[in-house]
Amino acid sequence: MLSKFFSARSVAIIGASHKHGKIGNVILNNFLDGKYKGKVFLVNSSVKKIHEKRCYASVLEIKDKIDLAVIAIPAEAVVKAAEECGKAGIKNLIIISAGFRESGRADLESRLKGILRKYGMRAIGPNCLGVFDGHTHLDTLFLPRYRLRRPEKGNMAFVCQSGAVGSAILDYATEHGYGFSKFISYGNAMDVDESDLIEFLGNDRSTKVICVYLEGAKDGKKLLSTLRKVSKKKPIVAIKGGKSEQGNKAAMSHTGSLAGSAAVYSGVFKQANVIEAQGLEEMFEYAAILDSEIRPKGNRVQVITNGGGYGILSTDAVIENNLRMAKLSKQSLDQLKRKMPGILTENPMDLLGDADDQRYQTALNIAIKDKNVDIILLIALYQTPLLTPKMVDIISRAKMRHKKPIVVVSTGGDFTEKLTERLEEKGVLTYTFPHNAVRAIKKLVDYYGR
């Protein structure tokens, strides 16, 4: 039944408004200007028409079947609107409105809950941004698109208690080319909570990795068992806000939910094989590798580089992260000597500052076929004069042909960024620095090696 939150074919916007800057106006515009293909009905008792579209005084006036109501009206009016939805046979509500438990009005939430039970409805919110679906383009986020860009469709889902964290991250991710299947800001979790959403995403075909930002959970037992179950199907990357005592206090005042200590959550994550990120940057780094890479056969990393220093820093990172430096087979070593007699180091394999595309191709072909190599960390520093944009094809083709994770590291300015973007478009994962790439590789290995 949660699927209707994302793939509703008809939506009623309760609180649709023509007033610029109003939440109900932003949501309406996002529905009308966007790529959403379903029917949209406007509900607002004080006007007859908005943008030449009829406004209904109540959902009860609408004759079509409505899959989802998005509610963006003052808190006091929400209970009545919800009751009307119930009577109209609408089963899914996204309640954007704030002014409930988080503002000391737990009473309003109790009444709402009663109505949900009475009519067998499910609700996301209140006090939330709601939902963005990368595939159906259903989008209830009340932030204008020029400030918060919407991501392309992809395989990452992001479940986020906090609306601000969610929107900032979504915007950042879009800028950096990440694709999303679904984004959910669930706010007070009056009815649908993080566990329900994670369970749903576990069964969602368009989702490959689940990211979760949590401040607290009302039902820790339910969360643990959900995480345990779902992490067997697909990777979950989680970040816990309010781990310190003071952060915890702030979290309680933020969403009004019990936050729980750092140790408890870290324990839960560990038990449930959830990948814990220490910061938002890490969350992306981990989600990206779990999204784009296949299961590595083991933890042996082959480093290929045109910068000696980067080879060294990568080696350090491999060892620090308890991964292993691969040892090329005798056959590979023979090939290496024959084809590139000038290359003296095997791992990190330093192709030297005068390396050209051909040298990379040769090295990559040797390493990718070697059974002693599980993962390739390929460093391409494009400042050196002999590397050309052909590198994009060389790397992406190797990746397509062989079932082995390849992670690329490139650091630089606009020339580098252009090549990196083209690589990313071809589905090759890139990081800016070796340290970040390797700690992500570690999570990939750990997830599949559990």
Add this chain to the structure above:
Amino acid sequence: MLSKFFSARSVAIIGASHKHGKIGNVILNNFLDGKYKGKVFLVNSSVKKIHEKRCYASVLEIKDKIDLAVIAIPAEAVVKAAEECGKAGIKNLIIISAGFRESGRADLESRLKGILRKYGMRAIGPNCLGVFDGHTHLDTLFLPRYRLRRPEKGNMAFVCQSGAVGSAILDYATEHGYGFSKFISYGNAMDVDESDLIEFLGNDRSTKVICVYLEGAKDGKKLLSTLRKVSKKKPIVAIKGGKSEQGNKAAMSHTGSLAGSAAVYSGVFKQANVIEAQGLEEMFEYAAILDSEIRPKGNRVQVITNGGGYGILSTDAVIENNLRMAKLSKQSLDQLKRKMPGILTENPMDLLGDADDQRYQTALNIAIKDKNVDIILLIALYQTPLLTPKMVDIISRAKMRHKKPIVVVSTGGDFTEKLTERLEEKGVLTYTFPHNAVRAIKKLVDYYGR
């Protein structure tokens, strides 16, 4: 005497070439096309003119006084060229050429050293990129500008054993708006070594922070005493390549210098009050805050945010990093209540999702004047509709007027990036995520609190 490496008024390019792609051609073009104001003399015995400029067969033919020779010819020919420089009275050499100790030709280096002694010359290199000076625009980096952008002038110096690390980082830093006083890739350190350079930069007025990428040092004692001495004058951020045993082995084969274990180096850094970075990203984060911020009076951080979740994550990071959450004075609290009665939390001070510029201005003014606040961490999530570009002025003016570090965190896409760039141009330091901002604040506090 090292100053001539950066502010030479006349340079001889030995190996200047008209052949596209040759190192001596790239260096020459960079001198002629760039902003370097000094005289440039071309030395190449096989041609008479390049770009209508006279080519000398030897430096001995040049009658003007030459401050610096840049040598980019095959290793075998370098000894003779250096001897001629000695005879011509040139005291500073940057030897770009590779093919010395790192390729098993320690003998060539010994002969070169003899010549340096004989004529009282100093040399950077061999096997290096040489020098870039952000102020004089002296630039011996043999990588074309379209691949490796040159940074604006600034206060960061970067001393880098590895040319590839150096150039990638310089390129990245330029893209991200960092300014540099001096960059030195010193390669084999046959004569001038990291300690000499760090000591020189310690006395260099245009340098405020020194970044060092080290793989090894020939003289550990000299390094320790130099670091100790210089870190009293200005902050040094260092990263050690080859900390793991395997990384260490790779480092030895890279520059042929003794690398030394992780423990030894971490110990040296600690003793010398050097800020150790665990990765290149951290190095920048730390250098940036030490470059742009003044000494904080203590470790009490006031968090101001329009996103509850970011406030919580910031609080967690403050506590994890052993900093303290500031407690506003009674006077500030009274002001806060009077001016913004809706704001219920003091630190993190959550200005809520509907915060406008004015609310930020009020909050910032209260916090910046409060004696209980040492550092302000200001989170501005521009996805919310009421924040305008005026925020740039509000923050930068507050920073100018009051002597208190302000660090800004903003996460997002192009709208956010534009505002962030404008803030940075006005000298306000910004980070993308709270975690990264707070660990940098920790280094600022530690450096000045030593």
